Amino acid sequence: MARRKKRKEIFALGNEAVVEGALLAGCSFYGGYPITPSSEIMEIMASKLPQTDDGVFIQMEDEIASMGAIIGASLAGRKVLTATSGPGFSLKQENLGYAVMAETPLVLVNVMRGGLSTGLPTCPGQGDVQQARWGTHGDHPIIVLSASNVQECLDMTITAFNMAEKYRTPVILLLDEITAHTREKIEIPYEGEFEVFSRTIPSMPPEWYKPYEETVRGVPPMPPIGSGYRFHVTGLTHDRNGFPTQRPEEVVELMDRLHRKIDQFFYDIQLVEEIQTEDADTVVIAYGCVARSAELAVQQARANGIKAGLLKLKTLFPYPRRQQEKIMANAKTIIVPELNMGQMSREVKRVNQGRASVRTINRIDGQIITPSEILKVIMQG
């Protein structure tokens, strides 16, 4: 196959860009249940995957089953995707925890809509942020990414797949209704231009393979089911062989490793974009569609002679603590606009520890926070 050296440009929806990104990252399995405003991801997958060499698309009976199906497919060696919104995200939490425990790579896109419960199905919101972090029961590590424009939808989907495979963990990509439903020109990178990471498979004879053995990275190799490595997968706390255990020292070893394999790679996982933060004494910390409003507000503030900057979060969890600490060298005021009652500002305040003045802008009426709203707060200083 001839390599395409030129990037192809398309005019695409955020949801469409997710599909493009997933396919570029090697996704070959989609299991889902439709829900607004994420449905286009599923619809486009339904038409594309059956036309690829090995792609499998299946519409399951509900979100719980969708998670089950993609976890099963991931265990059988596929790179897998599911997408959902608000109420569906709640239903996916049960098996999300299973995937963390069984160290199953998968990408879960949640297009956030407004409100709790069925809320505002066609309006944007950012109310699922802490649910993404803590939605499933029990102490667990999780990687949560976000995207604020259509190009990022593509790029961050690839990143999500790479992280899922590299760290053998579910990765949640949080979009919002605006980002998912905006059409923009995006560039599709050509093959070879971007990294595609696939899970490590064991390189020893099956008799010697211990599925959950300690490794340097804390990430054990993972063979696909049916490849000759027979082992037990369970959501129960398990020993190195994968067998259930309640021995405190084995429980601790497993839980430590699960957390450590994510925590120790913070430099690889915690992604932010700094816009004019070097000398900024007022910094907006934002993510998703609101980061776009914030960017315009910062530009306008600069035009008014105010040293404003933007720290755009692309990784929400593990929270990019070091990056916030860096901008706090100069920042006297931090502004956190978000479409919820203050879910990320908790994280910001936790790191801030009273040093800068943290101001929040919150909207929960299904409308985006506009640049002028943010500008107003910046001008107040």
Next chain:
Amino acid sequence: MNEITGNEIIHQYLRHNKKFPHVLCPGCGHGIVLGTLIRSIHSLNIPKDDVVIVAGIGCSGRLAVYVDFNTVHTTHGRALSFATGIKMANPKLNVITIMGDGDALSIGGNHLIHAARRNIGVTALILNNNIYGMTGGQSSPATPMGATTMTNPFGQLDKSFDTVELARGAGANYVARGTTFHVKKLEKVLTDAIERPGFSVVEAITPCHTQYGRKNKYKTPVDMYKWMKKAAIPVDRYNELSEAEKEDRLAIGVFVERDQPGFEERYFDLKAKLQAQEEKGGK
């Protein structure tokens, strides 16, 4: 030299680095079902690497860990959804789910009917002991009306599911019922079920003396086997009985035999068709 038979076959399929005896209670039929399943797979000459056992939660869920296949112990009720994903990801695998009655008929009831509707090429082995055993003897949707349980101390008020009728109505390709007393018959239907494409359901009646029997007039595990011996009759003979005679009887045997292609078969046929179209269009 002796031919390897009986439990020696089974020993070859057990995980040697796992502690035995298993965790189940004395006289629990689950072990018998596990042995039967192993003999079925053995008789079909399926390599261990090609077998995937997907189990749910509960006593039945614990069976998977003991056998030397690819084993996945999933969340409560969700075994079939995991199994669907595995089968679609790699249709060459023989995917068998082990579920309890609570697992398959209550929390996983939706997955059961949709797996049947889809006719996914998975064998659903449902171990029906009429009770939630592992969690301490609460009512399940298979608990008979009037029976005493921890959550129905004054007698079960609602009707129990008929697994066979449920699976038939939802579209399963193959539906059979057996008991842990009539082991050879159970082995036969289980072997048929694994062999047949599409979705197969085998309900194995297996006694739970600890949580169900003791509270419901079966004093020892053996009493429960005596009950099964007496109650179970082949389905054709059962159908000849009057309604009154049917009351205390249990029909066993094969109830549904269809030959619809499995979902995976239809999906991969579609893919092939699309690819052929594309090649045609390309030229």
Next chain:
Amino acid sequence: MKKHKGKSKVTVYPDWCKGCGICVEFCPSKVLDLTDQGKAVVAREEDCIRCGFCELHCPDFAIIVKDKEPVEADNPTKIAAKKNATGKGA
């Protein structure tokens, strides 16, 4: 079945036996007993007719029934025939 009588070796692994009593209750020849410690033991091996019930119904895979150690001099031709017939299960 009668022809097997007296030719079987029945083994119960006490470590695996949980003493549920199914084998003892349903053995048609009453080969097995329950001990005071609640384990099945082989009491009347000679009576075993090799029906296979105990093996199939032992929930803990603790019972093995097979041929007695063959004594070469007894019936060499029969043993040889059996050897050849063996194809499965190895």
Next chain:
Amino acid sequence: MKSQQVLQRFEIRFSGLGGQGIITLGKVMGQGLAIGHGYNVTQTQSYGPEARGGSSKCDLVISSSPISYPKAESLDVLVALSQEACNTYYPYLKPGGALVIESDLVKQPPTNQFLGLPYTRLAKDKVGIAQAMNTVVLGSLSHLLPFINQKTMRKSLEAVLPEKIRAVNAKAFNLGLRLAKKEWGDDVGAVWEKE
């Protein structure tokens, strides 16, 4: 070829009734401006009950530099194809912005400063199918907006349409272009040319 005009955040809103092809219009024009012309474009639209309830809305933001905020806030052009849409969105029009209306359907324009054409009637009578109305609009806007290269826009329109309806739409596009020129004058969009 004329070098491309530099644009700072130009906002267009298409609004009207469901079934008028408003979303398609926005998508086609957005695609033409983004891929054909190379501008940065964001297109957003109404969804759900809002979209099913009979009214329809589609926004384009066009700029030479990256677009931060993707939704239209203060409109340079409002295209209103129903009276209700005109009433609802007219307040969002910038001072000096252009109001483009379907002159048969918007009987009471809120201002006397507007550009109108009887789009539906034109499509039905001159093109032969009412559904080509949105392409007539596209044609007229291609005349109105000086940063649109008419050839490029026509080409990208043809690229996105299935072959069966390409000829009809080319006809509709040319009709809109011609009539806008005739009715609105040659220099109707001159105000944006200076930018």
